[in-house]
Amino acid sequence: MSNEASVHEQSYLGAPHGLASWLLTKDHKRIAILYLISITIFFAVGGTFAAMIRAELVTPQGDLLSSDLYNKVFTLHGVIMIFFFLIPSIPATLGNFLLPIMIGAKDLAFPRINLLSWYIYVIGATVTLAAVFNGGVDTGWTFYTPYSSMSSNTSVTTAALGVFITGFSSILTGFNFIVTLHRMRAPGMTWFRLPLFVWAQYATSLVMILGTPVVAITVLLVAAERALHLGIFDPKIGGDPVLFQHLFWFYSHPAVYIMILPAMGVVSELVAAMSRKQIFGYSFVAFSSLAIAIIGFLVWGHHLFVSSQSIYAGLVFSIITMMVAVPSAVKTFNWTATMYKGAISWESPTFWIFGFMGLFLVGGLTGLFLGAMGLDIHLTDTYFVVAHFHYIMVGGGVMGFLGGLHFWWPKMTGKMYNETAGKIAAMLVFFGFNATFFPQFIVGYMGMPRRYHAYPPEFQFFNVLSSAGAVLLGIGYTMIVIYLIYSLIKGPKAPANPWGATGLEWKIPSPPITHNFSEMPVVTEEAYDYQHAPAPQRGVK
Amino acid sequence: MCVSVFLALLVFTAITVWVAGLDLGPLNTPVALGIAVTKGTLVVLFFMGVRWNTPLTKTVAISGFVWLLILFGITMGDYLTRGWLGVPGR
Numbered sequence: 001m002s003n004e005a006s007v008h009e010q011s012y013l014g015a016p017h018g019l020a021s022w023l024l025t026k027d028h029k030r031i032a033i034l035y036l037i038s039i040t041i042f043f044a045v046g047g048t049f050a051a052m053i054r055a056e057l058v059t060p061q062g063d064l065l066s067s068d069l070y071n072k073v074f075t076l077h078g079v080i081m082i083f084f085f086l087i088p089s090i091p092a093t094l095g096n097f098l099l100p101i102m103i104g105a106k107d108l109a110f111p112r113i114n115l116l117s118w119y120i121y122v123i124g125a126t127v128t129l130a131a132v133f134n135g136g137v138d139t140g141w142t143f144y145t146p147y148s149s150m151s152s153n154t155s156v157t158t159a160a161l162g163v164f165i166t167g168f169s170s171i172l173t174g175f176n177f178i179v180t181l182h183r184m185r186a187p188g189m190t191w192f193r194l195p196l197f198v199w200a201q202y203a204t205s206l207v208m209i210l211g212t213p214v215v216a217i218t219v220l221l222v223a224a225e226r227a228l229h230l231g232i233f234d235p236k237i238g239g240d241p242v243l244f245q246h247l248f249w250f251y252s253h254p255a256v257y258i259m260i261l262p263a264m265g266v267v268s269e270l271v272a273a274m275s276r277k278q279i280f281g282y283s284f285v286a287f288s289s290l291a292i293a294i295i296g297f298l299v300w301g302h303h304l305f306v307s308s309q310s311i312y313a314g315l316v317f318s319i320i321t322m323m324v325a326v327p328s329a330v331k332t333f334n335w336t337a338t339m340y341k342g343a344i345s346w347e348s349p350t351f352w353i354f355g356f357m358g359l360f361l362v363g364g365l366t367g368l369f370l371g372a373m374g375l376d377i378h379l380t381d382t383y384f385v386v387a388h389f390h391y392i393m394v395g396g397g398v399m400g401f402l403g404g405l406h407f408w409w410p411k412m413t414g415k416m417y418n419e420t421a422g423k424i425a426a427m428l429v430f431f432g433f434n435a436t437f438f439p440q441f442i443v444g445y446m447g448m449p450r451r452y453h454a455y456p457p458e459f460q461f462f463n464v465l466s467s468a469g470a471v472l473l474g475i476g477y478t479m480i481v482i483y484l485i486y487s488l489i490k491g492p493k494a495p496a497n498p499w500g501a502t503g504l505e506w507k508i509p510s511p512p513i514t515h516n517f518s519e520m521p522v523v524t525e526e527a528y529d530y531q532h533a534p535a536p537q538r539g540v541k
Numbered sequence: 542m543c544v545s546v547f548l549a550l551l552v553f554t555a556i557t558v559w560v561a562g563l564d565l566g567p568l569n570t571p572v573a574l575g576i577a578v579t580k581g582t583l584v585v586l587f588f589m590g591v592r593w594n595t596p597l598t599k600t601v602a603i604s605g606f607v608w609l610l611i612l613f614g615i616t617m618g619d620y621l622t623r624g625w626l627g628v629p630g631r
Contacts, residue, residue, distance in 0.1 A: 210604070242619070250612050297608070298615070310618075310626075311626055312626075313615070
């Protein structure tokens with residue numbers, strides 16, 4: 001017994017040893033690391049497909065990839081990046097690692113289910129990769145019917161099955177977070193003392209458990225229609241293709257909030273820590289997360305403006321779409337107000353959140369263009385849409401994820417990375433991203449449609465610019481992998497609280513012990529009490 | 542209690558089979574759905590124990606159905622209003 005107790009007092013990274021101890025772990029922190037490794041691999045795979053797309057589009061002719069292969073490449077880029085990287089990125093890695101610690105718990109409510117969620121993710125991913133090796137899939141990540149259900153002769157069923165399986169991993173994570181938050185908060189950790197990252201995870205979990213079953217059933221119906229010729233989506237046999245779009249976007253629009261809400265939670269933490277100031281309007285930021293989660297479920301029809309959706313339904317969806325911008329703006333204004341007169345320290349996490357705010361702002365505002373019914377007719381299925389959702393999902397989601405990773409990396413690994421490298425990478429990614437995607441707004445507005453491997457020569461300038469930006473972006477991402485891995489080997493040891501931040505996670509050693517806390521913490525102060533926060537242990541520049 | 546609910550479910554199943562053989566015209570679907578909803582409610586309240594559970598559990602159970610209503614309701618908002626504008630030439 002005393003032996004077991006001493007194991008729990010050691011760093012979670014060191015005890016116990018061996019591959020089996022990782023693959024059978026019930027520790028939320030180790031499971032977070034397993035997820036981090038998995039999603040990084042899938043980011044690399046999805047990124048490789050993106051590189052193929054950008055290489056093809058350097059010239060107007062479809063000379064590198066055939067049209068069929070190009071269809072498969074952009075489909076797999078979307079499927080992998082969305083279902084196997086973006087959706088699990090922050091919740092399954094930073095959320096898994098931090099949520100129990102932030103509320104003063106030893107673990108999540110259901111540690112075995114947490115491990116199960118990772119295995120389900122791996123199985124789903126393996127099935128999807130089987131589709132890649134079995135000739136790929138060419139429907140686009142949206143699997144639109146009736147093409148996907150009746151016409152495509154690629155591995156649609158296998159890919160859909162992979163997405164279906166992975167959905168359960170997402171549901172289990174959301175369910176685990178919600179129960180943990182309701183049942184396992186430390187004494188004194190009231191709802192309004194929770195870090196805003198936790199509020200964001202809570203809102204995200206609601207979306208995960210309420211929305212994911214719908215897309216799981218939808219892709220299953222596509223598989224059923226392909227296999228059994230049930231008339232669900234194919235008009236030839238009595239189905240309705242627009243029904244697929246309703247069901248698909250009922251999940252897939254809120255899924256954007258699964259990607260962006262946790263990133264917003266990260267930004268709330270980082271803005272307060274890097275400005276050394278209490279967050280402005282705590283309750284507004286907290287409730288805006290819930291508002292985004294709820295209103296986000298009512299706007300899906302803006303993806304259907306040019307389908308045969310009723311114009312009256314479109315009108316309602318358009319109005320509600322404008323409404324969802326309000327809580328997002330609340331957050332952005334509150335972050336800005338938090339920084340106002342704050343002691344902003346120029347550490348690398350600060351670079352990432354500034355990047356997030358700039359890119360998310362552009363992504364959010366261009367979303368309003370697309371939510372306006374008239375303008376959307378002109379912009380639908382052009383590169384304007386591609387640029388918009390990359391600004392949200394990569395500019396927002398990935399920048400937030402990387403900001404969080406840089407902020408909590410010392411806590412997770414016990415090692416400091418090279419600060420200068422972190423800042424250079426953030427700037428490379430920011431400028432590379434803008435060079436890649438801003439020209440796509442212009443070329444999209446000029447009328448270049450998405451999902452073609454060839455295009456009119458007058459669009460080449462913008463496409464070359466875009467591909468050159470993608471090279472910068474690729475260098476930036478590669479740099480991050482290199483200096484973070486290097487920090488594990490040669491990095492200096494991280495102190496418990498390098499940034500001088502508030503929050504329970506900064507009161508325990510870096511890396512944490514297996515049971516997180518030696519004694520049950522008792523919370524007596526409000527969140528973000530930066531007037532009484534400790535000084536940074538590595539100095540504010 | 543469980544036995545009574547089980548017997549009630551058996552009775553409703555027999556009614557389902559019986560009604561399936563009747564032609565109730567426009568009432569066919571509402572009647573079938575009504576029986577199904579009653580059976581589902583019995584299962585949720587008694588077999589799943591929601592009737593005796595905490596307000597939080599009840600909220601979770603109800604919110605699942607509210608979300609289903611959102612999905613069905615707004616989707617039908619599209620289907621039911623498609624014809625309002627009319628189609629030129631038809």
